[in-house]
Amino acid sequence: MPRISDFHLLATGQTLSWIGNGFQTVALAVAVVRAGGGARDLGVVMACSVTAMLACTLFGGVWADRLQPQRVMVGSDLVRLLGAAAMAVMFGFGEYHLPLLCALATITAGAGSFFSPAMIALKPLLVPAQRRQAANARFSMLQTGSSVAGPALGGLTVAALGAPAGFAVNAASFLASMAAALLLRVRTERGPRESMLRELADGWREVSRRDWLVGGLFGATVYHIANGVILVLVQVVAIERLGGATSAGFIASAEGLGGVIGAAVALRLRPRRLLRAGWLTLMLMPLWALAYVWPAQLVAVLAGAVIGYAGLIYFDVAWETAIQDNVPHRALGRVGSWDTLTSFIAMPVGNVLAGPLAAAYGTNRVLTVCAAVLFAAALSQLLIPGTRRLTRAAPEPPAPPTPAPAPASVQA
Template sequence: MPASDASEDRDPEQPDGDASPVSTTGPASRQPLRSAAFRWFLAGQSISMAGSAMSPLALAFGVLQVTGSAAWLSAVSTAALVPMVATLLLGGGIADRHRRDTVLRLTSLGAGLTQAGVAFLLLAHQNPMFLLPLSALNGIFQGLTKPALRGIVSNLAAGRGIQQASSLLASVRNATRILGPTAAGLLTASVGGGWAIAADAASFLLAAAFFARMSLPDLPPRSDGAPTMIGELREGWGYFSSTPWIWTVTSAFAVFNAVNMGVWQILGPVMANDTIGAEGWGLVLSTRGVGALLAGVVMVKLTVRRPMVPALSAMTLGAVPLILLGTGANTFWLAATAFAAGVASEFFTVVWETVHNTHVPQRLISRVGAHDEFWSFVPIPIGQLSTPLLAATFGTVAVAVTGGTVAAVAMLVPLLVPSLRRIEINRDSE
């Protein structure tokens, strides 16, 4: 990707003039819990994340119960992922042009309706072919949602409140990850994965109702000479591609995500189905959530002056569970390494979201965030589709161990960029 020497040499501690943190007027606050808009957003997100925490395990074992095929699981997962990735950039343009609370209401409603359809098909044991279009529609709504979520924190919080808001959201997200997989595993083992998917559908619909109570200020009217949607999308790409500290991290996660989603989310449930079962796999995922919750709580108060080096270095721990999964580790060791991976992953997530909201211009946040997610998600379908084939050819041990090693190395490569190592956060916290 193109990157100018000027952007390489630019000190990220001195952002562009329009990259300054959002004003504390309106709903944005340095103490986000005092903002009614943020409280409604937090409530809606909490409900939505509670349902979504059950969805991956429930969908995986629900599809396996109906089809008994890893290929079908891969196809259904990919059917949702490809449209989601394809609509991310459009979602970034929409979220920067329209009120993000309105976007979230509409996309949550759509996601709830499509998940309800998936739940019905699983509960009724219908032909799995019908899951594909519903999964695709759900992926579209998710693709339109993610850029709005990436940008809305800076609408609701300012200064040090940005990291506090991100940490609060991370804490809630990880609390649901602790309970969600275990609940999904128990539901799946007792009455089937369709009921957990139905709960996810209900959570989207309830979240839409909460988002309806959240009101952001109207955007300024657009002038006659304002850029078109295409022009604005090009502007977002120009900023992203000329900022090495962003696109190098995105590239690293493109590799990491492809490996992780292929090995952990595709091979993981298939291997667990024959060994530790849905309950054991749910326990492993929940333990990862415990680690992530711990990190999220700590990050509410912890400030690291230059956080990108420790954040990316810690992410190498995220590759260890992949290696142990391939070597046939038992539930205890999978859970222990998943806990460490959860701590590392959430530490990085809070740091990256805070850096993004602090250093990227407010008017570009959703578009740049969309590029970050788009390019890091594009290789995931390749990983999901190729992993079963590679495992059949070379064996699960070779695929998991090699993939885990590659993922760990990928996390260290961005540290070669000087501007990334110099990034500071919370510089305006006082």
């Protein structure tokens, strides 16, 4: 019986984990609201999660580069499994304690910020360099599909069995992810450790040596502030003007479909200057935001969502592949954590600004300006020489054929 490859092990474990996260997203909202916590308590819990991610992401990158990545992933999954199980037990007994829930959310989110850099460091080890783009595209396709299937299945499960069942499924999904990580056979060299601050600084030096990477991080920061505004306002427009919760569900499905299409295109379309192509496809995202302004019809918004998210996911594949190809593996976790941090910092800023900006200038005007910012943030990257010139890693030469064994008479 042939062995399952490390790539397929990781893909299977992660798909189950991503689907499980969708169960917890639904379960958390339902549990808090039904316990009488309302939007205020839910906001506090979510804020604790974001704060923990921001506080731990860079340290997660350091440990991903210090240890074998799968060891970090196993530890992260174990902590998150216990956290989700504790939430299931608390709500299963009909108890609701906001401080305890905030503590559990903080611990699980902090553990999750160790998992992401470790997986960033692990993925390039699983396939040859010439297959990285295809591997990243497959992971994006699985993640996007899971982001649609997870909440849908979670909603049905929570409606039928209650919120504790959603938390329990998420805990089981972390167990599956942990089992997959334990079975991985790949190993990598790790150098001597230095102080935490020195290793953090070394990770930033790897970023600062590459103009396309520095520009991309700062461009992403601007992009995510504007996108944070958009993500709040389009929900309001969908509910107030486009048909309510049903329309919001259709739009979310269209976004997921677009993501799957973008990943499928990335499987086939492999230009030599992949990063430049990625930034070009990201310029499709403003079409999604502008569709809410004009013609402001559900059909147009659905089309814009498919087109925009296809461009976004193609860019994600191109960006991740460029980092894998051009950053030394010894620093990949730390560089990935700097990349994650810029996004996490920027998005909540945009979320907070959305309401005041819309009240002051009107929703349509703010959406139009933010769409222009998205376009400008992507277009500006093409002014950076490294972005325009960066090419894919050269394919690895094929291994020489193995000679057939000599006949027994010759061996003797």
